[in-house]
Amino acid sequence: MIKLALFSTKSYDKEYFERFKPQNKVEVRYFKASLNEDTTELAKGYDAVCVFVNDEINRPVLEHLKEQGTKVVALRCAGFNNVDLDAADELGIKVVRVPAYSPNAVAEHATALILTLNRKTHKAYNRIREGNFSLERLTGFNLHRKTVGVVGTGKIGKAFCEIMLGFGANVLAHDLYPDEELKNMGIKYTSLDELFGQSDIISLHCPLTPETKHMINKESFKKMKDGVMIINTSRGALIDTKAAIKALKKRKLGYLGIDVYEQEENLFFHDHSENIIEDEVIMRLISFPNVLITSHQAFFTSEALEQITSTTYQNILDFEMGKELKNEVKK
Numbered sequence: 280m281i282k283l284a285l286f287s288t289k290s291y292d293k294e295y296f297e298r299f300k301p302q303n304k305v306e307v308r309y310f311k312a313s314l315n316e317d318t319t320e321l322a323k324g325y326d327a328v329c330v331f332v333n334d335e336i337n338r339p340v341l342e343h344l345k346e347q348g349t350k351v352v353a354l355r356c357a358g359f360n361n362v363d364l365d366a367a368d369e370l371g372i373k374v375v376r377v378p379a380y381s382p383n384a385v386a387e388h389a390t391a392l393i394l395t396l397n398r399k400t401h402k403a404y405n406r407i408r409e410g411n412f413s414l415e416r417l418t419g420f421n422l423h424r425k426t427v428g429v430v431g432t433g434k435i436g437k438a439f440c441e442i443m444l445g446f447g448a449n450v451l452a453h454d455l456y457p458d459e460e461l462k463n464m465g466i467k468y469t470s471l472d473e474l475f476g477q478s479d480i481i482s483l484h485c486p487l488t489p490e491t492k493h494m495i496n497k498e499s500f501k502k503m504k505d506g507v508m509i510i511n512t513s514r515g516a517l518i519d520t521k522a523a524i525k526a527l528k529k530r531k532l533g534y535l536g537i538d539v540y541e542q543e544e545n546l547f548f549h550d551h552s553e554n555i556i557e558d559e560v561i562m563r564l565i566s567f568p569n570v571l572i573t574s575h576q577a578f579f580t581s582e583a584l585e586q587i588t589s590t591t592y593q594n595i596l597d598f599e600m601g602k603e604l605k606n607e608v609k610k
């Protein structure tokens with residue numbers, strides 16, 4: 280029986296991990312705490328740890344895990360920018376992930392952000408509850424024939440491109456590895472600068488890497504159309520948030536929809552409704568009428584939770600049985 284310590288547990292994690300637990304094969308202990316240098320001790324005696332996007336699996340954490348006997352880190356997400364892969368490799372700790380749980384879930388959420396920002400359904404909902412049936416300041420624009428630029432056409436970007444084609448948008452894309460099928464569907468691959476220059480809406484679907492960090496910055500805003508809409512469901516640090524605030528103030532950035540935020544670690548997934556929020560940057564963002572923020576919920580559908588849970592258990596059992604780790608993340 281492999282022993283698993285699951286960090287950053289929320290009620291829905293426990294619900295799904297209990298429901299899909301392989302009987303008599305895995306013993307799970309749930310910790311509400313996130314995994315970081317202060318909490319690694321909790322994993323003592325556990326063969327595997329299961330972590331999420333905001334756990335910090337850096338070198339000191341990995342060294343401590345190794346000392347305590349943990350052999351595998353199972354990410355219950357696709358992104359792995361929060362793991363020091365060099366350190367894991369040196370220490371002989373395996374890292375596995377869930378490469379795809381529901382690309383459609385994230386692509387559909389990106390679409391929800393676009394439609395809400397554009398058609399202002401969130402404002403209409405509140406207005407009508409107060410008996411205000413006016414249409415003043417609710418004007419939107421058609422997506423049909425607009426140019427949508429998609430950065431990163433992997434699993435999520437591709438699903439998103441297909442949705443945008445359904446709206447009759449003209450879709451431009453940028454990726455290091457263009458997708459032939461998308462090209463055949465009429466999607467045009469361009470340079471990043473050309474995509475910035477021509478798009479009415481830009482949606483980010485590439486991973487966070489040293490090359491993509493702050494790809495949306497002061498300089499890139501200069502290349503974009505006035506009033507451009509930017510959607511980020513990928514990773515917060517793809518956008519230089521302070522530059523985005525300046526662009527919003529100058530009306531260069533017309534709409535911003537984000538499901539991820541550079542400094543989300545201490546905010547997202549927690550209820551801060553009774554706290555004083557110290558983060559001035561997010562408070563400034565919240566104050567704009569044309570900014571929509573969700574707290575990393577793009578993946579959050581029942582289909583995705585099922586896939587995350589079953590793949591995570593399979594990854595851990597494959598490790599336990601010495602099978603090939605098809606979802607291993609290597610440096």
Ligand code: NAD
Nearest residue numbers: 358431432433434435436454455484485486512513577578
């Ligand atoms: P994927 O690996 O299938 O696709 C990523 C694509 O980005 C690939 O085609 C890759 O070639 C491309 N890419 C890499 N570097 C690039 C660059 N410099 N410029 C342009 N393209 C580049 O990944 P995916 O499953 O589509 O996920 C994309 C991202 O979405 C993940 O990295 C993750 O950060 C994020 N994500 C967010 C949520 C959420 O709930 N908000 C959920 C899952 C994934």
